[in-house]
Amino acid sequence: MTDRPAQPRPPVPAPAPPTASRRRRWLVNAAKLALLALALWLAWRLLAELAWEDLAARMEAARRPWLAAALVALTVRFVIWDQRWRQAIARVGPLPPRSLSLPALLSAATVNTVTPTARVLGGVMRARYLSKAVGEPMGRAYGSVLFDQLAHQVVIGGVTWLSLVAAAAVSGRGELALGLAVALAATTAAFALWLRRRRNGSANGGGNGSEGALVRWLAERVAGRGAEAAAAEGGGAGGDESGGESGGERLDGEVGRLTRLVAHGREAVGVVRRLLADRRLRAEVVFLGIAFFLVNASAQWMVFEALGADVPFIVVLAVVALGAMAGVAVGTPGGLGGAEAAMIASFTAFGVAPLDAAAGSLLFRALHFVVILGLGTPSLVWLEMRLGRPPGAARPASPAANDPPNS
Numbered sequence: 001m002t003d004r005p006a007q008p009r010p011p012v013p014a015p016a017p018p019t020a021s022r023r024r025r026w027l028v029n030a031a032k033l034a035l036l037a038l039a040l041w042l043a044w045r046l047l048a049e050l051a052w053e054d055l056a057a058r059m060e061a062a063r064r065p066w067l068a069a070a071l072v073a074l075t076v077r078f079v080i081w082d083q084r085w086r087q088a089i090a091r092v093g094p095l096p097p098r099s100l101s102l103p104a105l106l107s108a109a110t111v112n113t114v115t116p117t118a119r120v121l122g123g124v125m126r127a128r129y130l131s132k133a134v135g136e137p138m139g140r141a142y143g144s145v146l147f148d149q150l151a152h153q154v155v156i157g158g159v160t161w162l163s164l165v166a167a168a169a170v171s172g173r174g175e176l177a178l179g180l181a182v183a184l185a186a187t188t189a190a191f192a193l194w195l196r197r198r199r200n201g202s203a204n205g206g207g208n209g210s211e212g213a214l215v216r217w218l219a220e221r222v223a224g225r226g227a228e229a230a231a232a233e234g235g236g237a238g239g240d241e242s243g244g245e246s247g248g249e250r251l252d253g254e255v256g257r258l259t260r261l262v263a264h265g266r267e268a269v270g271v272v273r274r275l276l277a278d279r280r281l282r283a284e285v286v287f288l289g290i291a292f293f294l295v296n297a298s299a300q301w302m303v304f305e306a307l308g309a310d311v312p313f314i315v316v317l318a319v320v321a322l323g324a325m326a327g328v329a330v331g332t333p334g335g336l337g338g339a340e341a342a343m344i345a346s347f348t349a350f351g352v353a354p355l356d357a358a359a360g361s362l363l364f365r366a367l368h369f370v371v372i373l374g375l376g377t378p379s380l381v382w383l384e385m386r387l388g389r390p391p392g393a394a395r396p397a398s399p400a401a402n403d404p405p406n407s
Contacts, residue, residue: 050355058307058359066306067367073299074371077292078106084151084288088144089130091281092271096133103379104129110376113334113369123149132387143271148285150272155289160321167318171350296320300364307363309356311347319346323361334372340365 082102089095107129108122115121127142134141168176275281297317304311326342327335340361347357 050358054355055358055362058355059363062303062306062359062363063308064306066302067363070299070302070306070364070367071371073295073302074367075375077295077299078102078109078371078375080288080292080295081105081152084285084292085144085148087281087284087288088147088151088275091275091278092140092144093136094134096130100129100133100383103383104133106372106376107380107383109372110380113372113376115333129383129387137267139267140271143268144275146268147272147275151285151289152292155286156293156321156324159290159293160318160325163314163317163321167312167315167350170312170314293317293321299367300360303364303367304356304360307356307359309352309360311352311356311360315347315350315352319343319350320364322346323365334369 079102082098082105085105086095086098086101089101095101104126108126110122111125112122123142123145127138127145130136130144131138131141165181168174294317297313297320300320301311301313301316304316320343323339323343323346324335327339330338343361343365344354344357347361348354352360
């Protein structure tokens with residue numbers, strides 16, 4: 001029997017030099033620690049002037065019907081968020097029942113709350129549940145998730161800035177309002193000029209002129225996140241499955257896995273580009289994003305009503321948005337510490353009494369965690385029982401490189 005010549009193995013992609021990535025990660029973590037330290041210092045300065053007995057009594061005296069209404073509003077915001085995601089899903093594939101998409105969203109919110117240093121995991125899990133529910137490739141499912149996350153950030157960022165300008169004007173801080181408005185106009189003009197220069201780049205299917213340049217830029221922004229998601233989806237596949245495989249078989253398996261992950265990442269970015277080019281969808285997600293923003297802030301306004309504190313709604317809009325951004329920046333579980341400190345300091349700066357600012361912010365944040373963990377945790381358990389791969393189950397062979405992994 002003659003030995004067949006060994007077949008050349010596909011080259012394994014060489015990892016990128018880690019120096020720059022590690023330096024960037026170190027700088028980001030250092031910045032988060034600095035922001036957290038600043039937030040805690042501000043919170044301590046504000047709360048040190050208050051008597052804890054007075055704060056506890058103020059919170060205890062809150063009217064329960066208003067707190068119940070705030071809980072309802074915090075729940076409704078997820079229904080609005082789910083509808084926005086479903087608008088994107090419908091453009092690229094079959095729609096899952098709402099009884100699956102809403103729990104998937106709640107589960108992702110729970111995962112991102114308890115694992116703030118790996119926020120990509122929530123998006124990956126959301127895409128994984130969608131992929132299994134409707135039988136779509138993982139890359140296509142994650143593309144709709146990426147688009148939804150991007151739309152959320154863009155809409156909330158824009159509305160936050162506008163609400164800050166309005167809140168400063170309403171609070172009698174005309175100079176601050178003017179400065180914020182000028183800064184917003186200058187930033188918008190600079191971004192428009194940059195997009196105009198990009199129009200001369202290579203043509204693509206995302207539209208023409210400045211619109212095409214915007215689609216290209218946004219797609220490039222999510223490409224890195226798509227790669228992170230592919231790595232997380234592959235890295236969580238279930239540990240070492242090599243068993244008794246030889247070194248060559250194990251290498252072949254890794255090459256195949258890398259090929260699938262690259263395909264998923266490319267498909268996800270392609271889906272995002274396609275969704276960004278849909279003008280009607282962009283209008284829908286802006287409308288639903290603003291609705292989410294208003295309902296979320298209304299819950300904080302209801303908390304102040306429960307306390308009997310008269311706080312202008314436009315101030316509530318601005319401060320709730322600032323608190324959310326601060327919570328993301330500090331990187332603690334659920335933004336704990338950073339969000340509360342930013343909200344208390346901001347409400348006080350806008351003229352709210354320190355005791356009301358502290359009691360209202362802490363009550364709102366407590367209700368926020370009750371909704372996310374109270375609804376998201378059972379949703380996560382239910383989805384894992386229904387769609388998750390049983391422990392120890394073997395992964396079926398994928399008939400094509402573009403088929404989604406089963407994990």
